[in-house]
Amino acid sequence: MILEILLKISAVxxxxxxxxxxxxxxxxxxxxxxxxxIVPVNFKLLKKKEMDKFLDEIQKKSISNEIKHYNKKxxxxxxxxxxxxxxxxxxxxxxxxIINNSINLKLSYNKKTVTIDNN
Numbered sequence: 001m002i003l004e005i006l007l008k009i010s011a012v013x014x015x016x017x018x019x020x021x022x023x024x025x026x027x028x029x030x031x032x033x034x035x036x037x038i039v040p041v042n043f044k045l046l047k048k049k050e051m052d053k054f055l056d057e058i059q060k061k062s063i064s065n066e067i068k069h070y071n072k073k074x075x076x077x078x079x080x081x082x083x084x085x086x087x088x089x090x091x092x093x094x095x096x097x098i099i100n101n102s103i104n105l106k107l108s109y110n111k112k113t114v115t116i117d118n119n
């Protein structure tokens with residue numbers, strides 16, 4: 001009895017290996033063939049690192065956009081507050097000027113001329 005085992009392994013593509021198992025038992029030949037995908041651990045780690053890097057970039061851009069939006073909103077609100085303060089100040093100055101003019105008119109109207117005669 002002669003048993004002969006032959007294993008042929010050949011690379012089909014990157015990470016794909018084809019193997020053929022031939023078993024000869026006297027005159028009977030049995031042949032099995034299959035393809036196997038081999039994914040190295042390093043390959044998985046590289047893919048994970050690439051995905052992590054990609055997600056980090058997306059998160060950084062999102063945070064950057066939020067900061068830009070916040071700064072634009074802050075700048076707009078500061079400008080709006082400044083304009084409102086200028087309007088309020090202008091109105092107060094106008095009101096003060098009106099009140100001063102009114103007081104001056106009343107004072108000039110209520111003035112009495114007093115003359116002293118030394119004779």
